[in-house]
Amino acid sequence: MIKAYVTIAAISALLVSGCQSEEPEPAPLANGIIYCSEGNPDTFNPQLVTSGTTVDATAAQLYDRLIDYDAEQQQFIPALAKRWETLDNGTRYRFHLREGIQFHSTGYFQPTRALTAEDVQFSFNRWLDETSLYHPVSGGSYPFFSATGLDQLIQKVVKIDEMTVDIVLNNADSSFLANLATDFAIILSAEYAQQLLVNDHPEQIDLLPIGTGPYRFENYRKDVLIRYSRHPEYWRQGPGIEHLVYSITPNANKRMLKLVTGECDIIPYPLVSELNALNREQLIVTNEVSPNVSFWAFNTQKEPFDDPMVRRALSHAINREAIIQTIYYGNAELAQSILPPTSWAYDNKGIQYQYAPEKAKRLLKEAGHSDLNITIWAMPVQRVYNPNARRMAELMQSDLAQIGVSARIVSYEWNTFRRRLSRGEHDTVLIGWYADNADPDNFFRPLLSCAAVATGGNRANWCHPGFDQLLYSAIATTKPEERKALYQSAQHLLNQQQPLLPIAHSKRFQAQQRNISGVELPPYGGINFRLATKSTAEDETQ
Amino acid sequence: MPHVNLYHHDETPSPLQLVWKSFRARFLSMAALYLLLAMILLVLVSPLLAPFNTSTQFSDAIALPPSWVESGNMQYLFGTDDLGRDMLSRLLIGGLYSLGLPILMVAVSSLIGMSIGALAGIDRTIKYQSLSRLFDTLLSIPSFLMALIIIAILGTGFNNVAFAITLSLIPQFIFVTRNAVHEEWHKDYVTASRLNGCSKAYLLYRVILPNVTPTLVMQLTVSLSVAIMDIAALSFLGLGIQAPTPEWGSMLARSLDEVYLSPWSMVLPGVTLFVTIMTINVVGDSLRRALKERVNS
Amino acid sequence: MQLLDIRNLTVEMQTPQGIVRVLDKVNLQLTEGEIHSIVGESGSGKSLLAKAIVGFINPNWQVTADRLWWNGKDLLAMSPQQRRQITGRDMAMIFQDPNAYLDPNSTVEQQIVEAIPQGDVRGTFMRRRVDRKTRVKRLLHRVGIRDHEPIMDSYPFELSQGVAQKVSIAIAIAHRPKLLIADEPTTAMEPSTRLQIHRLLARLAVSQQMSVVLISQDVGSILPETKRLTMLYCGQLMETGPAKDILSEPAHPYTDSMIRMSLQTQQELPHKARLPTLPGAIPTLRHMPIGCRLGPRCPHAQKTCVKAPTATHERQRVYHCHFPLLVTSS
């Protein structure tokens, strides 16, 4: 019997010593990066969604766009298109494609040719052309493009020759190139699409993706991981690692613990204050200004939220200062408008969303409501703009209780949550938005236009013809002064109507192991692993 | 010849008294019992005792450590959580959900389970025996799984969780009561009473019940600790009582996000839960022990 | 030399009501090969005496004696291990309820094999197995089980009481003890089985040169071969001596009543006849009378009986009584 105990002790000692061995990391660990993402992607085609989780997981990794936006230089730079020119008074753009760009070669598809104009044409027609065979595949809804009106703006895509493609617009639009440089305007492989049609599995184009990006798809297990490997024939400088794994970890606390134990190399949306309290030397927390906003949207198609007075009353009840302190730990700015202050169209003159519970009570009474029962839908995941929506909801719950409104917090798994949200099942919802490009339009049309009601992007289900009018006038003109004035009146209108209450503009945080470098956080959208490298202990000593 | 009673006769203690006697003899048992009673009392009067409303957020006292820590404040004895809510009040009121609710659920399920079990225990035919065998087999499915199924059907929410756990506790009561009653039913003294022409109801209440009471009380403690554990585990997983309600399990779950900033918000509900369950387990264990001593003596 | 020599053995029990003396200064002597019967009503401490001899005691019993010698060695002075070795080697005991004293989850064969001393079995591994088996069969035959095959593979709960008792005896005699204590081995058995067991014991005493202590509740069920008889009442020794003498001429009133009752129960009683029992009932442990414990029930009791009587030695007999029935010649 004693012997058995000795054996057990010996085994456990071995195990323990094994974990602490000083040996160099085995090769698979040394040339791979684990990114602990916060949720499952809906699909592997960013054209189909507006969800940041999906975009993070796919756009910059699997695909390329015709042009990219360089945030530092504040200009558009060539990507798949090596150059482009504007023709016909800004209603026709001609793109000259780069030669010899290879699509991914995987177990399910081997490309026989490089990128051509045909692929560009196919990719645009997928969401543009309702007669395209691929248009209805995977639901046939392209929320970003319909919300920004890009599908209305582009008249057609014309193939000029093998390496040249023209995009013809219905009218000149100042936000066109900005939208083209977003994560959504990606280029798919027409050849792959053709192969899938032959095999009668067109839906696989969004599940087993093929692109030209720095990584190619290996496999995906829901709730567990996405596995990518380096695209060996990538056309520009690629990553310094072989493997990239998205380890799906919705729980923020768990994500942080995994970073500490070294199971994650990079995590998004860290619990910043916790990490700082931990004070681990091998970890670094970076932050960047990010154009985003979190807001509390009222479902204006439901009683009693169709009454602006009720919406204003509820807005006055919320102590947003307290929210900034407890939820963001002070790492955010109180929002006075849906636009962040860094935007050139920002205006806060005469706009106020003050905390005034007494006024709120009075307004509510005037509107003829007492004993209001509402639901607050709080998203279950962390986003740049809101690190903990459920806790925020709890805070608001007690604020609302002060004015005699009882609120119930509702939350579902993220995909279910958004599905139900799109169906308008909510009373109010805590959600937010971060910009896909530098244009202020990106904060208005995808969020509050009547078109966005249909696509589900307009969480307030708020359709105001006057407001829409302002927005369309703003994009029709190219004069900045004129646009600014229009956007200012739009902001004032919003303040008056309050379909939503802006809460905060947060900084964007990311925590990572010290030995990871080259992971970019472009301000407009996602995360980019194109230049990611991992230095091993040996590299450091050299 | 008159028989002189030379020896004085003791009162023969009833089985219940015997158990109580040997239970009382142990310090630990009594300590646990008193602690349990004190906790139940505390829970009952918690709305009066709690210094603050559980949802009141003190924005000037966010994540304040307990008063015994240097930076603590006597106003908030156990500190405050990350939203500035008083921990002591939350723990006290949380007892209503974490201890009070389970007591209620156990009371309801024991009433139902014991009545069915007692009836089942005295009916005894071959057909019944094979049926009960089958029943026992199906009863081996844990109550937590049962509760999960019911929640999957009805959805989460306070009422559904309470209903689910109550329902899932009943089988154990049926099982234990039936076995205990059945065992007594076939003892010779019951047979004797039966031959004396006592009615079934009389037998059940006057003859059998006093003898099975300790066993049933023991099962009550077992079920209570199971119920507390189940409701806390469900809430911890996010399927039970939802966040703003100060249930200990859900308090624990949400405290995980700030373990390092405010460790007390995780330690306090955990310790409370642990002490509660342990007290109940000790009472149950002592009862089992006292019961065994009665049988042995 | 005396095989067993006990002087003034006292056993005290700790009960919630205080210390109770359950055996009060009992003496017992035993020579090799003799059959000795201990008779007493329930609660007389006869089983306890047997248990004290084999060291079968609970930790809360206090055993003291002027002398507790086995083969000239003081059992009380030994360490528990030594004592267990000696009793294990030299003594064996069988009980009223044989099934409870057999391991319910081992076969008869396994249990008998376990009792065979290791030194008895010789040879290689295979030989030893065969040897053990034949020894088991021989033992079973010796205790009167002829059909050994089914019995060997049986579990205790499959045996009838008589057979189980025989198996117990087989286990007991497997290591050829010098003393076999039989604690009411035949109570609750049907008469034919009882007779079988009794004969078996008597035969074994002779053939194995083994002393037998037979404990029983009434004088009528002792072995005819009994050499000496000891009467116990409430933990006190009443009378001891050669069985024949005592049965024919009881010196102690208690012995007398026991014998008369035994005779009476063997014949038909007339309607409404009084049983020749002593008045009153056996006192409970907690309420032992002082002095002679028979006192309150004794037809001859007088004031002096509140003092414990001293032993009267007469020829080979010893009795403790202030007013013996036997008028001594001296």
Next chain:
Amino acid sequence: MTRYLAGRLSVFIIAVFLLTVFSFSLNYFFPGDPITNMSGVRSFQSSYPLIMEMRGGKENIATQYMHYLHHLFTGNWGQSLSNGTPVFDDGIQHFVASMELIILALLVAVTLGLPLGVFAASRFRQGSDKAVVSLAMVGYSVPVFWLAQLMILLFAIKLGWFPITGQINPLYGVEPQTGSIFIDVFLSNSEYKAAALQDAINHIVLPVMILAIMPMMLLLRLMRNATQEMLQKPFIKAARARGLSEWRVLVKHAIPNALQAVLQQTTLLFSLMLTNSIVVESIFNWPGMGNWLIRSIFERDYPIIQSAVLMFAFVILFFNLLVELYHGWRFPIVRHEQYATR
């Protein structure tokens, strides 16, 4: 034995039958369309009419049940509502992953709990017995989710010995084929099997440890009480009086008989084990049945909930059957008692 075997098997089979009836009726208890709940195919999907036909959706309930049984036994358990993968294939992997965890924890619990229980019983009411029993009481009363968090803070964060999620570092590229990580490492075509194995062991230590503690403490207490009770039995005293050594009395007579009593409590043990495995798997992201079930409840993925429940219940029934058969085989008195008339 034959009679006992037949009795137990028939009870088992009837129980499994009832279980299928129960899981079939779940389709009707769950909100929504029963056919969708069964198959995971929604009514607007093109294959729905075919599925409706195959599952007897338009016929009476008995026919539907027969169709259900047929699908159940042919491994056609429908597809997930949330991502359309076949439930059965997923289920098997989750099942094996869970079993790996549970069986290892059971082994740990048995190899530590039983000897400690015997040890405590042999030192009955002495200092070491009291120490062990108090420890068992404490260990048995700690809520498993709290314990897990404390252990994670200590072993993973403070000491940095063990990782906290999953079966293996995903960079090893070991894809689940069977669900059992050790077998998968072996089957994988990784060049670093030794390192991967080491990593897998590191991953499993903490969950197994946490999962083992409560059942271990339960076993310890059961075993101590049973052994102690056995040591009071006449046959043990008789064996002692026969001069057998204390060790032999313990090993040959007390322990086997105590085990017989402890084995009767295995139902309790399994239910504790499975309950805790659900929580532990969720905390450690172990890709087992518990984790699968909890997630599917969140996502209202009815075909999965149903399958997970079915598998859980089946495992318990099957384990109990095994234990009962072993019990009856090793301890004949059990078979005897079963048919003794009372």
